[in-house]
Amino acid sequence: MCTTPDEYNELGLSHHLRALQAQTSRERRAAWALALASWRQGLDLDPTHLPCQLNRLHALLALGSFHTVIQEGKDLLSKLLTERYLEDPTLGLSGLETKLVWDPTKLADTTASHSAGGKPSGRIKKTVAKSQLDLRERYLHALARWLAHHSGVAYRPEALPYWRLAAAIDPEDLEAQMVVAMNAVAQAQPEGPFLLQRIASRYPNQRERAIQALKLALNHYVQQEQSPIVEPDSEAEATPQEEGKGSSSKEKLEIWIQYEGYKFNLEPNLRSIVTFVLLTQDRWFESEIELCRQILKPGMNAIDVGANVGVYTFLFARCVGKSGKVYAIEPTPGCLECLRATTTQNKLDKSVQVIEAAVGEEPGEVYLVEEGASVFNRIVTDPMSVVEETKPVQQITLDELWISEGNPTIDLLKVDAEGAEVPVLKGGRKMIEACTPVIMFENQHAGQTTGLESARVLAEFGYLIYVYNPLLKDLSPIQASVQPPSTLNLTAVHPNRFPLLSEAGLI
Incomplete structure (x- = not known):
């Protein structure tokens, strides 16, 4: 029988350990509920008990x-920074260790801790000894990082204040320093390159990625000045055609990082969200990355519609191995260059097929609208319907691709078509009915919830709609027509796939 908040905290931690060891989503959820009850009982004894x-x-x-908890976290942070807590630094602290259910340096490990052979991906790690921060600073730092991870993506302004606070509390928090540095670079602020140079010089494990970010930062500043990049010994002046391009094709900047055990080519552009996020945090932020790891097995086949530079494509390739096949479909020229470069560099030509096309309900010619960030590029059927410049591209259907490949079994389909998911799905009717793949599709576009219509289309095929929870590692069923979810992505599952997901402990 527990009699102190510390004892209830320990009891909650023991339930959390059971959740980590559970084999099914039901067991994990039950263990988390018991842990929550324990921590609530501890707070009944002492409402200020920080752990x-x-x-x-x-x-x-x-x-x-989610939304209620984030606001509570912000309120708690404000309280910890008030005069009351400054006057009594021990308020709410009775133990000698930071006994939390998460490690502040590994908040996103469910989405980034894997690479070839299950080895660490080499992402940013803190090197500071815990003794360098006093107990209250450690809890402040933990809460700041928790809010940073869960209040928004690293490139969004909502999360930046918490990253700044984490970096200020602990100067050795390299991930926080990288986020601050890259946001400064994006704003052409001089502190950005300085921070990147310091990380590269002081931390050998982060040197290569920091140097890649620094190259991009310096190139970004040159572009800001509208000056071409030339070789140091070149005295030739840039021609008018070269102005604004940054460099000739011979001098084109290339950015490479390690991702999923592969040498991975990124767009040399800070406006690219993929480039910004992977250089900054060494992982992609969408929780469905972990879902794909749980679903895909060697020998399976997957399709990546809207592949961009291949964040999902090469994760799929790692999971399905040489005996599986990944179809990466993308219409954007710059992204296609990266996809092909990564495929060639890693000798994946037999397991990754890069297809230059848009995907829709009917084959034919459509038009690509290129935005500042390539992840937001979209397709229109009438070039006169938009004010932006367009480029003609060929559109295929999923059925057309599937039939041309000999009707292979497709196990996973990911669709990110910037609001055009419904035509993509309708153009894959035969394949979906025959293969019943697990389908991940975008639910948010331009700040609007867009997944409801896709859910209705998939319901016609007998699919049920789920939201993935990375902390529970499960799929929670929802009725999209009754309560449209606000998550970035949704997952559709046909009953034929229930055995696969049950074996993975997802349902």
């Missing part, structure tokens, strides 16, 4: 109370 407060927030997040 119970922070662990309770994380448990509520795991159990689905």
Whole structure:
């Protein structure tokens, strides 16, 4: 029988350990619920007990109370920074260790801790010894990072204040320093290159990626000045055609990082969200990355519609191995260059097929609208319907591709078509009915919830709609028509695939 908040906190931690060891989503959810009950009981004895407060927030997040919990976290951070806590630094602290259910340096490990052979991906790690921060600073740092990870993506302004706070509390928090540096670079602020140079010189494990980011930063500043990049010994002046391009094809900047055990080519452009995020954090932010790891097995086949530079494509390739096949479909020229470069560099030509096309309901010619960030590029059928410049591209259907490939079994289909998911799905009717793949599709476009119509189309095929929870590692069923979810992506599952997901512990 527990009699102190510390004891209830320990009890909650033991339930959390059971959740980590559970084999099914039901067992994980039940263990999290018991952990939450323990931390609530600890707070009944002492409402200021910090370990119970922070662990309770994380448990509520795991159990689905996202928006309410984030606001509570912000309120708690404000309290910790008030005069009351400054006057009494021990308020809410009775133990000697930061006993939390998450490691502040590994908040996103469910989406980034894997690479070839299950080895660490080499992402940013803190090197500071915990003793360098006092107990209250450690909890402040933990809460700041928790809010940074869960309040928004690294390139979004909502998350930046918390990354800045984490970096200020602990100067050795390299991930926080990288986020601050890259945001400064994006704004052409001089502190950006300085921070990147310091990381590259002081931390050998981060040197290569920091140098890649620094190359991009310096190139970005040159472009800001509208000056071409030339070789140091070149005295030739840039021609008018070269102005604004940054460099000739011979001098084209190339950015490479390690991703999923592969040498991975990125767009040499800070406006690219993929480039920004992977250089900054060494992982992609969407939780469905982990879902794909749980679903895909060697020998399976997957299709990536709207592949961009291949964040999902090469994750798929790692999972399905040499005996599987990945079809990466993308219409944007710059992204296609990266896809092909990564495929060739890693000798994946037999397992990754790059297809230059848009995907829709009917084959034919359509028009590509290129935005500042390539992830937002979209397709229109009438070039006169938009004010932006367009480029004609060929559109195929999923059925057309599937039949041309000999009707292979498709196990996973990912669709990110910037609001055009419905035509993509309708153009794959035969394949979907025959293969019943697990389907991941975008639910948010231009700040609007767009997945409801896609869910209705898939319901006609007998699919059920789910939201993936990375902390529980499960798929939670939803009725999209009754309560449209606000998550970035949704997952559709046909009953034929229930055995696969059950074996993976997802349902």
